């Protein structure tokens with residue numbers, strides 16, 4: 001039998017087995033690294049919105065997509081959502097830190113180092129997007145994406161702010 005039954009207690013749609021898993025996981029990691037972005041900017045003159053840096057992120061992602069033979073417009077759209085998701089986190093943390101200064105991180109990370117980490121996650125995300133064209137075009141995409149969203153949020157113990165940000169990161173993944 002080329003299609004043996006899955007082991008007891010599991011199904012073929014068990015957590016982590018969805019094709020969209022890498023995309024959602026990388027989006028979640030980017031959302032979490034956004035905590036470091038906020039901590040790097042807090043108490044400095046660097047604004048949350050940095051349009052020049054956004055252009056760099058979007059152009060970099062599109063160029064990487066072209067290199068991989070993937071769709072740069074789709075990649076750009078998905079990255080626009082990653083950037084919005086990052087701002088959801090940053091604004092949410094600024095609200096928290098303003099309301100209760102005792103929760104401000106004691107150490108300020110280096111913004112350039114955090115951006116290097118975002119670049120690396122970004123390249124991996126472009127690869128994940130390029131590798132999931134079939135799953136993203138499927139009619140089942142929104143349902144699978146929703147399940148991955150719930151699974152990854154649970155597994156990474158995301159709080160309400162980071163779940164909201166992850167939700168903001170995903171609307172362009174399907175279609």
Ligand SMILES: O=C(O)C(=O)C[C@]1(C(=O)O)C=C[C@@H](O)C=C1
Pocket residue numbers: 037048049050051053054057082083084086087115118
């Ligand atoms: O690099 C920054 O300054 C960030 O805040 C990260 C990020 C992004 O998600 O890539 C988000 C908002 C800024 O407008 C620019 C870029």
